[in-house]
Amino acid sequence: MTDTMATPATATPTARARRKAGSFDPNPAKAGLATKLVLLLICLLWIVPVFGTFVTSFRSVTDAESSGWWTVFIDPSTLGNLTLDNYRAAITGDIEMGNAFINTLAITLPATFIPILVAAFAAYAFTFMEFWGRDVLFLVIVSLLIVPNYVALVPMLKIYGNLEMNGTFPAAWLAHIGFGMPLAIYILRNYMATLPKTVIESAKIDGASHFQTFYKLVLPMSVPALASFAIFQFLWVWNDLLVALTFIGPGENEPITVAATELTGQLGQGWNLVTAGAFFSMIVPILVFLALQRFFVRGLTAGAVKG
Amino acid sequence: MASKILVALMTVLAGVGVALATYWLLNKLAELFPDKLEARAKPYLYILPAYLAITVYLLYPAVQTIIDSFRDEASQNWVGLENYTELLSSSDFRATMFNTLLWILIVPAATVALGLAVATLADRLKPRAENTVKTILFLPMAISLVGASVVWNFIYEVRPAGQPQVGLQNALIGVFGIDPIAWLEQSQLHFNSLLLMLVLVWAQVGFSMVLLSAAVKGVPGDTLEAARIDGANEKQIFFQVIVPQIKGTIITVYVTVIIGVMKIFDIVYVMTNGNFNTNVVANAFWNQLSTFFNNGAASAIVVLLMIAVIPVMIYQVRQFKEQEANA
Secondary structure: OHHHHHOOOOOHHHHHHHHHHOOOOOOOOOOOHHHHHHHHHHHHHHHHHHHHHHHHOOOOHHHHHHOOOOHHHHOHHHHHHOOOHHHHHHHHOOOOHHHHHHHHHHHHHHHHHHHHHHHHHHHHHHHHOOOOOHHHHHHHHHHHOOOOOHHHHHHHHHHHHHHOOOOOHHHHHHHHHHHHHHHHHHHHHHHHOOOOHHHHHHHHHOOOOHHHHHHHHHHHHOHHHHHHHHHHHHHHHHHOOHHHHHHOOOOOOOOHHHHHHHHHHOOOOOHHHHHHHHHHHHHHHHHHHHHOHHHHHHHHHHHOOOO | OHHHHHHHHHHHHHHHHHHHHHHHHHHHHHHHOOHHHHHHHHHHHHHHHHHHHHHHHHHHHHHHHHHHOOEOOOOOOEOOOHHHHHHHHOHHHHHHHHHHHHHHHHHHHHHHHHHHHHHHHHOOOOHHHHHHHHHHHHHHHHOOHHHHHHHHHHHHOOOOOOOOOOOHHHHHHHHOOOOOOOHHHOOHHHHHHHHHHHHHHHHHHHHHHHHHHHHHHHOOHHHHHHHHHOOOOHHHHHHHHHHHHOHHHHHHHHHHHHHHHHOOOHHHHHHOOOOOOOOOHHHHHHHHHHOOOOHHHHHHHHHHHHHHHHHHHHHHHHHHHHHHHHO
């Protein structure tokens, strides 16, 4: 994984620099018409499904159930029928997406921020401290990266049942913290290993303790890696269905993915409502993604192996 | 409602605060030891909380799951291999395993191939156009698989013949006078499974493209130039110069997608719930757990999944050791 981590995956700037630096273009292949058409077709295949969902979420029940969303563009007279009612209905209706949205926030924020510090301390120890068993303990973490979190569901369901924790937010927080821990340590340790050793050594010579070195030097220097993990974990928890279904399930505390699933599963729900619900559940991840794309890519390169 | 957010925010603060305090205390504790012992104990104290989380949520459950897989549905009595023999002798579960195998064979290969194709083709565009293409393909990565399933359910939607089709796919074939098709019910040649796989490929190609694009751009220009001087055509350059140099990244992406595909759940659960012969092991696990309340069978499925993951795990660990040795 490190080869991809070392080259920040948004390689466009470096590529541009490389091409400018050379006196001639080393790769004279330029896009022909066929290439452009193929790419255009692929882009359409990627954007049209989302776009259709988006348009439908603003159509009236009658329109959405009696004609395709593309009618809006063929027959502009239906433009006047576009409405925000679907969002109002989805957010405050039987399946309260509004309430589910709050629940998702309440689950995601602690599950994102709490593991960071815990993982950072462990990563520091793995990078800058010598101790017996260090390599083995770290290899355990590397192999746990891909252990499917399904292993935890049956046993934890039982333990949570004894503690009467099923259906509560802490049940989900703790589970996500546990599941995210190997990845967090892995990303942070790999990043810390690239920090200049001389800086840390000179701090030690100046009499700084490990605690001070960590807190005043290593932690601030690791902010990019911390951000990568935070974004990755945020999107992962926000979009998670399985852990939410298992430990929280439908009901008062259900998160937005569970609510959206219920909305889809209910017979007789118009597509206008289903699409509005689905889109409402995607807004935050899409915004986070667009705003922080670069960090997200870096987290992904390291993190998509997560179990 | 507002109180939930407040609780969440306070938990974040309290959680971070408690973590800080814990480490400060652990650090102080270590300093109470004599110097030599302190230096020895400190690393373990630093990794203790993280390892505690990993032990409770991954190591212990893995062991417990293996034990439960040899017990009955309520995890009361030992039943030996019964859970496994029952699963493996059931034609339903064998079909489920076969479907999962199809996913494993098709999705990673398709994701890598399409990602590499787009990365290579987009590399020839002007930088701004290239970035636009990449962002469009990458966007589905941010969307939940539940969201993606809704989006594609809508594409595959079917209405009885004669009624206006609101699903794009049936409307399109309608233009050519073909009767509407219930796409997700077409199990001949696993066509409906392929339609579900398309959703995952759609969601993941961006990831594969971004990684492969970085690798393609990292290929030294002089190797391409040398090939051109030697008279190689574009196809030869791609397969004989570029691909061998980015093999490492191709394998990384391939392995990463495989791990995801083995656990694929959301798409099948939302779109067909495994009906019409589209079931996969993760959804079978969920049905055992939540519909049949059979902890034994559910655990056995997870153990089978863990066994399937082991080769990948060995590969991953070996890969990591190699990198460390080179670093």
